Amino acid sequence: MTTTHRHSEAPGFTCENCGRTMLFAPYCAACDTVYPERRGLNLFDRIGLPRTFFLDPDLLDRREVEISRQVHPDRFVGREGRADLAVSFQASLNEALRVLREPFARAEYLLSLAPEYASELRDSRALPDGFLAAQLELREELDGGASEARVQEIRRRARRDLQEVEARVGELFRLMESGEGDPRALRAEVRLLLNQVKYFQNVQRAARGESDPRATP
Amino acid sequence: MAIELGTVSERKEVVVGIDLGTTHSLAAHVRWDGPRVIRDRQGRKWVPSVVAIDEGGSPVVGQDAQARALTNPRGTVTSVKRFMGKGIEDLGEDPSRLPYRVVSGGEAGLVRIEIGGQLYTPQEISALVLKEVKRRVEQVSGLPVRRAVITVPAYFDDAQRQATRDAGRLAGLEVLRIVNEPTAAALAYGLHRKQKSVIVVYDLGGGTFDVSVLRLSEGVFKVLSTAGNTRLGGDDFDYAVVDLLLEGVDAPRRAALGEDPLALHALKVAGERAKIALSAEESTRVQMDLAGSGIAIDREVDRATLEAAIGPLVEDTFRHVRFALNDADLDVGDVDEVVLVGGSTRIPLVRRRVEEVFGKKPHVEIDPDEVVALGAAVQAEQLTAGRQEALLLDVTPLSLGIETYGGGASKLIHRNTSIPCRASEGFTTSVDHQTSVEVHILQGEREMARDLRSLGRFRLRGIPPMSAGLPRVLVEFAIDANGILKVSAREMVSGALASIEVRPSYGLTDTEVEAMISAGMEHAQEDFEAHMLADLKVEAATVVRYARKALRDHGARVADEARAGIEAAIAGVEEAAAGEDRGRLHDAIDALNQATHPIAEEMMNEVLRVTVTGRTVDDVLEGKDSGMKARDVTLG
Numbered sequence: 073m074t075t076t077h078r079h080s081e082a083p084g085f086t087c088e089n090c091g092r093t094m095l096f097a098p099y100c101a102a103c104d105t106v107y108p109e110r111r112g113l114n115l116f117d118r119i120g121l122p123r124t125f126f127l128d129p130d131l132l133d134r135r136e137v138e139i140s141r142q143v144h145p146d147r148f149v150g151r152e153g154r155a156d157l158a159v160s161f162q163a164s165l166n167e168a169l170r171v172l173r174e175p176f177a178r179a180e181y182l183l184s185l186a187p188e189y190a191s192e193l194r195d196s197r198a199l200p201d202g203f204l205a206a207q208l209e210l211r212e213e214l215d216g217g218a219s220e221a222r223v224q225e226i227r228r229r230a231r232r233d234l235q236e237v238e239a240r241v242g243e244l245f246r247l248m249e250s251g252e253g254d255p256r257a258l259r260a261e262v263r264l265l266l267n268q269v270k271y272f273q274n275v276q277r278a279a280r281g282e283s284d285p286r287a288t289p
Numbered sequence: 290m291a292i293e294l295g296t297v298s299e300r301k302e303v304v305v306g307i308d309l310g311t312t313h314s315l316a317a318h319v320r321w322d323g324p325r326v327i328r329d330r331q332g333r334k335w336v337p338s339v340v341a342i343d344e345g346g347s348p349v350v351g352q353d354a355q356a357r358a359l360t361n362p363r364g365t366v367t368s369v370k371r372f373m374g375k376g377i378e379d380l381g382e383d384p385s386r387l388p389y390r391v392v393s394g395g396e397a398g399l400v401r402i403e404i405g406g407q408l409y410t411p412q413e414i415s416a417l418v419l420k421e422v423k424r425r426v427e428q429v430s431g432l433p434v435r436r437a438v439i440t441v442p443a444y445f446d447d448a449q450r451q452a453t454r455d456a457g458r459l460a461g462l463e464v465l466r467i468v469n470e471p472t473a474a475a476l477a478y479g480l481h482r483k484q485k486s487v488i489v490v491y492d493l494g495g496g497t498f499d500v501s502v503l504r505l506s507e508g509v510f511k512v513l514s515t516a517g518n519t520r521l522g523g524d525d526f527d528y529a530v531v532d533l534l535l536e537g538v539d540a541p542r543r544a545a546l547g548e549d550p551l552a553l554h555a556l557k558v559a560g561e562r563a564k565i566a567l568s569a570e571e572s573t574r575v576q577m578d579l580a581g582s583g584i585a586i587d588r589e590v591d592r593a594t595l596e597a598a599i600g601p602l603v604e605d606t607f608r609h610v611r612f613a614l615n616d617a618d619l620d621v622g623d624v625d626e627v628v629l630v631g632g633s634t635r636i637p638l639v640r641r642r643v644e645e646v647f648g649k650k651p652h653v654e655i656d657p658d659e660v661v662a663l664g665a666a667v668q669a670e671q672l673t674a675g676r677q678e679a680l681l682l683d684v685t686p687l688s689l690g691i692e693t694y695g696g697g698a699s700k701l702i703h704r705n706t707s708i709p710c711r712a713s714e715g716f717t718t719s720v721d722h723q724t725s726v727e728v729h730i731l732q733g734e735r736e737m738a739r740d741l742r743s744l745g746r747f748r749l750r751g752i753p754p755m756s757a758g759l760p761r762v763l764v765e766f767a768i769d770a771n772g773i774l775k776v777s778a779r780e781m782v783s784g785a786l787a788s789i790e791v792r793p794s795y796g797l798t799d800t801e802v803e804a805m806i807s808a809g810m811e812h813a814q815e816d817f818e819a820h821m822l823a824d825l826k827v828e829a830a831t832v833v834r835y836a837r838k839a840l841r842d843h844g845a846r847v848a849d850e851a852r853a854g855i856e857a858a859i860a861g862v863e864e865a866a867a868g869e870d871r872g873r874l875h876d877a878i879d880a881l882n883q884a885t886h887p888i889a890e891e892m893m894n895e896v897l898r899v900t901v902t903g904r905t906v907d908d909v910l911e912g913k914d915s916g917m918k919a920r921d922v923t924l925g
Contacts, residue, residue: 136682137509144680145709145770149465149672159709159769166707 084120085110095120095135099161101142106157114185115168125175125182125245132173139165176269179241179262186259193263200264207271214278227279233272237265303327303430304465304673306438306473306665307422309415309453311370312495314338315659316422316437317666324477324663324670329425334659336425340417341365342405344879350421359554360889361882362388363828364404368496369418371519372400372411373456374448376742406825406875412452416459423460436463438669440661442492443469443501443515444686446732447774448744454771465672467771471501472510472681473664474630478652481508481679486625489613491643491651493606494631496522500610502617502624511682514616514705516609521602523561523633529598530560534575534586545582549838552579559586567592568635581842596638603639607646616705627651632658683708685768692729692738694719701766704734708772713765715781722754726762728778749778822871825878829866832878833859839888851887858884 085094090103097110097118116123119135141147143161148154171177183193210226218226244262247253305316305327313335317326328334333352341354341364349357358365366389377393377400390403401408423434439462441453450467457464471490475481480488488503499517503510534556535543546552559575566573572591579585614621627643629651634640643651655663671677685708690700693716701712718726727748733741752760761781768774836859844852858881865877 133506137507140509140680140682144682146466146672146680147677159767160711162770163709163711163767166710170706170710 096139096143096161096165098164099143099157111164115171115181119165119168119172121172123182123185124249125178125242126249127172127178129173132169136165136169175238175241176266179245180266182245183259183262183266186255188256188259193259196263197267198264199267203268203271207275210275211278214275223279227276230272230276230279234269234276237269237272241265301432302436303426303432303434304436304669305422305426305434306440306468306662306667306669307419308440308470308473308662308665309370309419309456310338310494311368311497312338313658314418314422315662316426317659317662318426319666319670324666326659326662327426327429329429333425336418336421338369338415338418339365339367340369340404340414342407344883346405346407348417350417358388359551360885362550363390363831364882365389366402366404366409366414369402369411369414372402373415374446374450374452375400375411406871412456412459415453415456419456419460419462423462434462436465436669436673438466438468438665438672439464440468440470440473440665442497442499442517443471443512444499444517445772446687446742447685447689447768447772448732448742450772451774454773464771465669466681467773468665468668468681469501469512469683470630470661471499471503471515471628472512472683473662473668474628474660475503475505475510475626475664476667476679476681477655477660477664478626478628480505480626480628481510483626487619487623488626488628489610489624489647490628490630491606491610491634492517492630493633493639494522495633496520496524498522498606498609500606500613502613502619504617508678509680509682511707512684513619514613515686516613516616518605518609521605522631523564524557525602526564526599526633526636527557527560529602530563530590530595531556533590533594533598534560534563534577534588535584538584542582542584546579546584549579549582550835552582552584555579563590564595564636567595568637581838592637599636599638603636603642607642610646621647624649628660629653630657630660683770683772685710685772687732687742688734689744689766689768689774690731690741691716691764692731696738698731698736698738698741701764702768708768709770711765711767713763716762716764717758718752718755718760718762719757721757723757723760724752724754725750726752726760726778728764728776730774730776744774745776747776747778749780751783752780753783755782822869822874825871825874826866829862829874829878832881833862836881836885839885843888843891846891847887851884854884855881855888 085097085107086092087094087100087103087105089105090100092100092102094100097113097120098107099105100107110118114123119139121127121131121135140162143158143165145155145158145162148158171181183189186193214223214226241262244258244265248255248258303318305318306324307316308314315326315334315336317324319325326334336351337355339351339354339358341349341357341361343349354365358367372391377391392401392403392408393399400411402411402414403409419437419439423437426434437457439453439457441450445453454464454467470492474490474492475488480486483505485506486504488505490499490501490503492499492501497517497519498521499515501515502513504513505511535546546556555577556579559577563573563575567590570592572589574589575586576588577584577586614624624647627647627649629640629643634643634651634653634657640651640653668679668681671679684705685702686704688700688704689702690698691714693699699714699716701714702710716726725748727746729738729746730744731738731741732744735741749762752762759782762778763781764776764778766774766776836855840852840855844855858877862874862877862881865874868874
């Protein structure tokens, strides 16, 4: 167990076979050793990142490049038995990046790691009082031919709402990660905020009404 | 030295990069001194992406087929790339306007092309082009070509990539990787050796415009976004010039032109020539005498006039550029490099506007017609020689999902997701004791299944009878590095892996490919028998009409025997068209085509005289610029 210990400051595993530091937990590219049991690891550990809401986007980009260089299927052309594995490696890297890059998806994922996730958070659709009614009104306004100026106003507001939610979610995680406040209560509040996100996004999309100019998709 | 000799003798194959283009295809490989386009024994680098079927039912590909497009348009397939992986309803154009016949075939209504009474898939036609590329490289190198990288536009969806890969397999090639054209272009420029940059690839070809935004970081390329117009390119500029040339021609004469494919072609060639000439010069003179249509043209066209005519089309490309940048969350100012691809980027107006819009000089050092093939060769070399400098990371261009109860759609993979990727989602049954569920695979951005492109369906059987809502069906989507999708489904509650029957309605299964390879170009088509007789009669009438017209307009130029032969052959076709014997009618049409050959040649020569000055016939057929000073364009 000691060899696979995760350092709190410097995440990443050490290969049991060659002793090198591994950025991608399931596979050591240096000595071609596969660790199938590590597939169940959480997304942060999988790609050697600290488990925090405050991930540096540049660090994610760097991980993408570093790990892709080790596991991308193109590295394994013509190598019997490794090509399929490489597809699944790169797919699991991409999955981790996709979830961890986007702040709301990252927040949701962090919630899913909490002990009370299945019992309290996963199926909660809770929204603030009056939220749904206000959103429905906005949608009706958009569908009912609101003036261009009004549409723009609604769009700007949805954007501002999303920015505010993101800032507040960040604040809650800051408290959680610094050990201030009751983590369970903080997570419940994050849940309540994340539940509003898709409504704001839908309003924003409807107000934008953009379409792909490609002539034949 | 000894080492070098050793490696040469060990070279047992040529690994190529192939740009399988809409109008032309070409191959390149990496030599000791860098990537080079491969020319055949006649020095030709292009294989026109044109396939014809000759009188004996054998395929003719490339320049030879191109020569036939004029005289036998119905038997000649051009621009097949537009049909790859597409259904009739996806074409977005009226199939009856095509010179050749396309029909709907297979369960998903995929395009099939009919030539000479046989049905071909677009994959098969493309495979013939690839085979010709392969043959020429093998002939000139003396080494077999077994493995290749083939390029596709970045916006190609799963079905189109799948079809391209199938075409490669049908041509006897192991497709190492399907690579995006813009990425290949960036590779050719060696941009992968830069540390970090944002690259825009502006690709204005003969018939299509594509713009892609790539991010490069330490040798890893990633397509961030792509946009474009599949109906905008150099051909439109040619037609803009033709419109200029026809200014002042009255309506009846213009109408007559519509009936005269050769005159139209001559005009298009003249338009193209003038356009090319104006890239180097300020003004050019076009003189044509289209005797058949009673139109005489003598006009001086200057660059400013051309630019005014094509300006709006060029500006339209920047609308797509902005869209692509927007999609990638970037501004014009974030762009570090601009790469120009496609012959139409030689036009000074295009270069000037690109420079103005991006505020920097675009890369133009490599021939914009060759750059994609050269990049594909670089990638092929890297994949096989084990020295991987660049890594290409792609995204899927369209969302993928499955149909849910009530006609909705559930997206499993969203567009612009990095690939390879996997996604799975659990579903359940809606009826008690249901023992099978249908998985309907969909592609696109809309919400309802009916608005989305159907990629295929399969049925998961063997679910133990349970109450509705109890079974847990897990559907998994997996996209590989080439952007090709595999779908599987299993029922989790029963524990046992239920049987899966996958029937992709696009692309081809391995068995189908095997069958096609072994059966060659044989196709079963009993169902089409009646239909085809009717079509053949229509074709007979057209062929007779053209033959009569050719006799009237150009008959004087050929020998008496030839004229008599044509008249006899016309009678033969008319007689056969009155009967029901398809084989006989077919033969009669062939005989007439054969008989009109001398006259067609005469007409072809005449058309070619328009442009042939200073260039070889191949150059003309290849439609490429050899730097000739075409100040005067004359016909007849």
